[in-house]
Amino acid sequence: MTDLRTEIPDFQSIMLPMLKLLANGESKTINEVVKSLATHYNLTDEHLKIKVPSGQMGLFRNRVGWTRSYLKKAGLIKYPERGVYQITDEGKGYLAQNPNKLRMKQLEQFPKYQEWRQTFSEPSAKEKVISRTEEQTPEEVLAATVLELKNELATELLDKLKENSFAYFEKFVIELLQKMGYGEFREESSQHTGQTGDQGIDGIISQDRLGLETVYIQAKRFSNNSVGSPDIRNFIGSLxxxxxxKGVFLTTSKFSTSAIQTAIDSKQQKIVLIDGKELTDLAIEYNLGVQVDKTIEIKKMDLDYFEE
Incomplete structure (x- = not known):
């Protein structure tokens, strides 16, 4: 009897057909994409009924979702709105080369994918293949899978923070600091020192109930640019x-080498820098903007039970 599961393409095989499906520049919903790709691969209703091991999603739809995610990381597609996909100029440029395949290895040529991989310390496609073909214990495989899923969640969270308004980002930062256990917090987004070149203070953390010990924060929501040394100097001047x-500088992007050094060199003010990667790690750790999807129980023998 044929195992229909083996007839469902892996997510890398779906990459090029999906990009070609979006080639005309029109936006398509996830349902339209899944339906068109299912037709492309001659998948039947029986194929589409096959679920991932957890049973919560169709296997093919899940693989299309991972394909979409990696194409976006490489900058080949974008999400003009939730659940809607559209090809980018980079994607059109790649198709203009008449490629015969598009897999993880090919994604490594794109700067946006390289940046994403460096940000989240993801191994290269070659390193992934090597690690998954070595003799690994089930615990090692599980740990690697959990890390990959966490990085995917962090990527989505960071994208959402970059899409939303500056005001929303400041609110997010406020709530994150509260969840991290800091004391009374009062929003001070409109407070400025009035000095030329001053970037203002976005919030004040009262570390004790009387407000005798305070930490000032600055929140920068950047989509692409990194935070430079001038930004840190301005913040130090405000403090x-x-x-x-004491001050905490948070951003959705990165800090340049000179910015980090400027913070280190500051003698009178202690500056803590939190970049986009650390920001999402903290949000996931303190369950801000995320929720538990499923819990997996791993059981082992209770040897004490069998003691006579």
Whole structure:
């Protein structure tokens, strides 16, 4: 008897057909994409009824979802709105080369994919193949899978923070700091020192109930640009004018090498830098903007039970 599961293409095989499906530049919903790709691969209703091991999603739809995710990481497609996909100029440029395949190895040529991989410390396609073909224990495979899923969640969370408004990002940062156990927090988004070039203070953390010990924060929601040394110097200047010695600078992007060094060199003010990667790690750790999807129980023998 034929195992229909083996007839469902893997997510890498779906990459090029999916990109070609979007080639005309029109936006398509996830349902339209899944339906068109199912037709492309001659998949029947029986194929589409096959679920992932958890039973919560169709296997083919799940693989299309991973395909979509990696194409977006490479900058070949974008999401103009939730659940809707559209090809980018980079995607059109790649198709113009008449490629005969598109897999993880080919994605490594795209700067946006390289940046994403560096941000989340993802191994290259070759390293992934090597690691998954070595003799690994089930625990090692499980740990690697959990990490990959966490990185995927972090990527989606960071994209959402970059899409939303500056005001929303500041609100997110406020709530995150509260969840991390800091004391009373009062929003001070409109407070500025009034000095030329001053970037203002986005919030004040009162570390004790009386507000005797305070930490000032700055939140920068950047889509592409990294935070540079001038931004840190401006923040240090704001702290100095307020007579405050502690500050936290959070961003959705990265800090340049010079920005990091500027924070380190600051003697009077202690500056903590939190980039996009650490920001999403903290959000996931403190369950802000995320929720538990499923819990897997791993059981082992209770040897004490069998003691006579």
């Amino acid at each position: 100095a004018l307020q007579g405050v010695s």
